[in-house]
């Protein structure tokens with residue numbers, strides 16, 4: 670079956686450390702020319718799609734905000750499925766806006782949501798969340814990424830590192846609404862009205878992009894930019910194809926005969 674859609678990761682795949690990856694813009698343009706639908710899937714929860722679109726624009730990449738799907742959006746949609754649910758929000762301001770109209774309870778909530786609050790993670794805050802979870806609240810997180818790159822310099826701890834500790838202490842597994850959750854990928858397929866065998870995931874992270882594609886029955890391409898380090902992934906996860914960067918994507922799709930003629 671001919672390919673109809675690309676589900677592309679943003680950080681490390683299209684941009685890295687605040688700059689566009691060489692060939693990213695050309696790849697997007699050629700994908701559009703080849704008739705491929707594109708949806709950008711990101712686990713970023715500190716920004717709304719229009720912020721992300723303007724950040725991409727600043728890097729020279731043009732993408733409509735309607736084509737961007739964030740894990741934060743999936744998180745709020747998940748909570749809204751339970752009527753009259755209450756939640757304790759531990760999320761950046763931009764993400765909090767997605768939870769408007771949902772009841773807040775900072776003592777005994779139904780759900781605790783943890784997003785990218787970076788420097789706010791400290792003992793008091795984590796202990797407070799632990800007690801809510803021990804009291805019966807369900808932990809829901811946009812993603813459980815362990816680390817990320819912020820501009821130049823060494824990697825920084827991400828929310829997933831703290832979530833692991835909370836899960837172990839409270840004896841519960843967090844519900845993950847972003848990558849690698851199958852729900853997240855299915856939402857993208859639904860938005861583009863394509864089936865799993867008509868779409869290809871392109872990303873730099875084995876644990877979120879590639880593992881998520883695997884679990885959803887989607888083909889995948891790992892790019893070696895950003896995190897692109899297969900050594901960190903469990904043996905069971907393998908990308909269908911590995912490319913040096915997204916700049917090599919369209920030549921690869923042509924040569925592999927994956928595009929409609």
Ligand SMILES: [Mg+2]
Nearest residue numbers: 678680681873
């Ligand atoms: Mg990435």
